Amino acid sequence: MNMTVHDESIRATSPQASAPFPADVGSFIESTPWxxxxxxxxxxxxxxxxxxxxxxxxxxxxxxxxxExxxxGRFYSQVRKYHHEGGKVYWSMADAPEGAGLINRCGEDQTYEARLAAGTLPGR
Structure with a gap:
């Protein structure tokens, strides 16, 4: 299937379009107990x-x-950076990488935006 320029721009802005993890980071993610x-x-x-x-x-x-x-992506009124890879979404609550005391991850279907679209946000 040929992609038009319009199709390409949509794909480029989709969450899955971000750069994949470098090999050492990917190995760390796979070998680390979460x-x-x-x-x-x-x-x-x-x-x-x-x-x-x-x-x-x-x-x-x-x-x-x-x-980088x-x-x-949104979490209610907050806007944060999210990395989507392998069916998971990764983020930090820190304002800069150097301040990251932990890294979070969830399934693609558990993000705020996915749950907002599905109508499955929890009560606040």
Missing amino acids: TFAKTYAATWPHEYVVRNAENAAMILALARHIF HGVD
Whole structure:
């Protein structure tokens, strides 16, 4: 199927159009144990990994990738950078990569925008 210029511009702005993780970051993501956020299980199910002395360099690399290659996305009135890859969405609550004390991730269907579109936002 041939894509028109218009089709290409739509694809370029889709969440999946962001640059893939570098190999070392991808390996870190795959090998790192992620913690399920029990506090948000009923409202915003997601996982996270906390920066520590052993993983600080990789958390920084992951955060930099999110900030540099992520796409703007909403969470209620907030706008943050989100990186979409492999059916997951990654983000940090920090204002800059260097401030990322943890990285969050959830399934594509659990983002604010996906749940808003599906009518499945939790009550506030």
